[in-house]
Amino acid sequence: MTGALDGIRVLELGDESVAYATKLLADLGADVVRLEPPGGSRLRHLPPKGLGSAYFDTNKRSVVADIGTEEGRARLARLAARADVVVDTSPPGHLDGLDTGPAALCAANPALVWVAVTPFGLTGPRRHWRASNLTAWAQSGVLRTTGEPDRPPVVPGGPVRLAHVLASFNAAIGALLALRAWRRTGQGQVVDVSIVESAMLAGIEVGVPYWVDDLVPRERQGNRRAAIRPWGLYPCADGWASVVIVVPEHWDALAAWMHERTGNEAATEPVFREVLTRVEAAELVDEWTSELTVTYPKHELFAEAQRRGIPCTPVNTVADLAEDPHLAARGFWVDVEDPELGTVRMPGAPYRLSATPWRAGRAPRLGEHDADPDLA
């Protein structure tokens, strides 16, 4: 069977902010060629231990070219002439200034789709501003709402660069949409994706349209949300678990369990079926919930809560994920043979396509495909 994107050539001129975009395309069959600077892309050097490339560059090819040289720019132009899509993270106007940007290369290849992923987008007064994953979250308005009230705001997901992940999704979607438009019109186009705006896409629950309507300031509330109880992380014998109760039936099941396990009769009073009552008695409800959760290790609590039809999950560490019985039973993990690292176990398919399967693969060594005749 073939991949859904077989035959589509993607040229990646990107830093780590688009690594997941091109992985999504490559693992669905696209021929992704990563143009790396001498010394390799930053993904080969970032924590953890440069292993980002081993995971995010799967099924890609690697060629080395120095855009700072005439020869490197000529190589870029030749590769772009034969590509369907370019995914580029250079600052707005930078490559055009070297005559190897979308202006020149799309003119030479009118079918080319040029996806530009930049911190603030290609237009607007702040288009030349820089951003890291952290500062993109700050500028999105979301950072203000994550963390504890008595500490500085804290980045969601820590070392998982989620703003880049969100931008990567938008880049991949933009590429596929523009290819679809190309099929109808024969014309390529520029796709402008801002990392900050991509973070805002995931921020609508705390975003401006919601706020102008209710005018409730969005403040940091730790792992709670003031409007609902129980909500958030509660202590277990060996860590934490998440309990979120919105619908009355879930509360009924939780209250019955409290009663059984901790002898709490008050929780079963009908008045507490109302979420508004529970919010008014938030401290008490949190205490009751903790009294129950702390009597179980987190994975036992998870299993027992789910058996009772209560939405609860453990706060997993990376080690927990690696040993998770469900992921194992689903056959989620893939083992990839890497010439330098040996057998590498990594996450498998984020989706299962019945007719055009996702494919596992390994990442290229730096410049491994420099001599490929079709990349000359």
Next chain:
Amino acid sequence: MVDADSRPLAGIRVLAHVVGIAGPIASRVFAWFGAEVIRVESRVNPDLIRRVGSRWLGPDTHGPAVWTDSSPLLNELWGGVRSVGLNLKDAEAFAVAERLVATCDVFLSNFSAPALRDSGLGYEALAALRPDLVYVVLPGFGATEGTPYHDYLAWGPNQAPLVGLDELTGWPDRPPAAIASIALPDYTNGLTGVVGALAALEHRDRTGEGQRVEVAQFEATVALLGDILVDHDRTGHVPGRAGNRGGWAAPEGVYPCRGRDRWVAITVEDDAGWAALCRVAVRPEWLADERFATAEGRLAHLDELDALIAGWTAAHTDAEIAEWLQAAAVAAAAVVDNAALLADRHLASRGFWGAPPNTRFGPDLTTSIPINLAATPGGIERGAPSFGEDNEEVLVGLAGCTPEQVAAMAERGAVWPMGDPAVRLRRPYLDWVPQLLPELDWGPRS
């Protein structure tokens, strides 16, 4: 204005059997880029977003029908979509839904695998009605019968802890702060579904063949942690919480500024950035300090650096620090609030906001889908639908019902019509927001 013919998904029809956030965010992308998205919804088991309406309105002012149309999140999740109130538990209504599916290119659902199976909406059943259907489902734990979590309840706020994201969010000396204010995995899972759906449409365009796309939300989110999991597999390393430190840029953090709860985020990526920061802060002694001369040195002295930088930033405003550092090519941003975003001329100049009208409330402030296709841009002309607003158009126009049949089904609760259709309200913010965003089309009503 939207030129419907040029949008890349024009001509694609989607049946969206979705609730909450993960499914709707995916169908919203489809609608934004021109697909005709038809939402089938239930009055007896309403979407969570319909259960909590506008704070200024309250549930009792105009009754439940108006309340369920009022959430300010509706335009954000359902803009450009049509709504049909259809009771899929009724045999005749289900047969109508089947006729609708037969006219659709894509079926999209984030109901659980057991729920879809039990309601007769499994892939085999729907592909029998429409063989080239692109069938996209987002069950929390996948659809493999007999796997440990197959029947478990999954939803957004519980996913971030499960997949390891909450464990990594917060401070080393505290319990996890967690990603509590947004249901982050819902968005990444919905977008994963969009990528899978577009890839399947690509295959269908080439071969005429439809297929089933299954996004197990648990797996789609764990896939985002791949580099960390590879590291764990090789070395046993289990990362913990590190505040705002990404582990390679130094300094990197969120620092206090002048004013109440004001902060600036700063990331210094290299030696040049460090030198620039020292210049901007006018602290030649920092630049001369050998401990900070290299990235390794700075990484080894993060606490000292943070204390020094906080001493500088605290004397200035967040906007000042961000502007000064950006002028010196250092990544920095004020930790902005919604008031600042609303006043932000950069976002406005990029067309980030819109005010597509909906029937009940008129123009309604909405974010855009931030994927800007220069030649074939997306956009929507209509905001979110009121519940059941499009029953006639869809059931008569597409599913082949007669108006009498729709009326008869409505009579016995097989079709749920829009409630109190004459009630028209005006959002209070229309008194002031249009003045801040004059470039938007606020329509005649304001």
